Amino acid sequence: xxxxxxxxxxxxxxxxxxxxxxxxxxxxxxxxxxxxxxxxxxxxxxxxxxxxxxxxxxxxxxxxxxxxxxxxxxxxxxxxxxxxxxxxxxxxxxxxxxxxxxxxxxxxxxxxxxxxxxxxxxxxxxxxxxxxxxxxxxxxxxxxxxxxxxxxxxxxxxxxxxxxxxxxxxxxxxxxxxxxxxxxxxxx
Numbered sequence: 001x002x003x004x005x006x007x008x009x010x011x012x013x014x015x016x017x018x019x020x021x022x023x024x025x026x027x028x029x030x031x032x033x034x035x036x037x038x039x040x041x042x043x044x045x046x047x048x049x050x051x052x053x054x055x056x057x058x059x060x061x062x063x064x065x066x067x068x069x070x071x072x073x074x075x076x077x078x079x080x081x082x083x084x085x086x087x088x089x090x091x092x093x094x095x096x097x098x099x100x101x102x103x104x105x106x107x108x109x110x111x112x113x114x115x116x117x118x119x120x121x122x123x124x125x126x127x128x129x130x131x132x133x134x135x136x137x138x139x140x141x142x143x144x145x146x147x148x149x150x151x152x153x154x155x156x157x158x159x160x161x162x163x164x165x166x167x168x169x170x171x172x173x174x175x176x177x178x179x180x181x182x183x184x185x186x187x188x
Contacts (some may be wrong), residue, residue: 070140078122078134086119088157093164095147097156100125103149104156108163110143125149 084098084105096114098105098121105125115121115135123133123144130145148159 073134073139073141075134075136078136081122081134082125084121084123084125086115086117086121088160089114089117089119090160090164093160095160095163097160098125100149102126104151104153105149106147106151106156106159106163108145108147110145112142115142 082100082102084100086096087099087104088097090096091113094109094114096107096109098107107125109115110130115137119135119137121133121135123131125131125133125146126149128146128149130143132141133144134140135142147163148156151159
């Protein structure tokens, strides 16, 4: 620290090199070896600039603003299948409930987020397993797992609460799995 202070004093004042070597009891060549050159300072600045610019350049070149182009869907084939409308969906869960002509079905998304409430889907919702269904509202095919079908409304909601950790879409989690209002009291 003292040596760095001496460099500043010698570099910015009128102390001669001989006086510098006598004050700090150092040989005269020590002063010349310890002061960084302009070229050395420039190299340090360039290295820091490259360390900052390289990751930033990689990040900016990795971004692609081209829209996702999905293959066209033959609607005539899909419109002959069973129709379902999403009646319960939650952003924090991949499970959702659809209403069909035969009752309610509990589905889970494979690769993606659950569709919005009110979305119209076409596919085979009357058997278990992984299926490809057509999302007519947004116009693309998606993969879902039909976990249960031909359910009543409350059975479907109970299944969704089980899959989503007790949360009902649009309701606060008050610990009840059937969505019963906790403020109501029952008479015995």
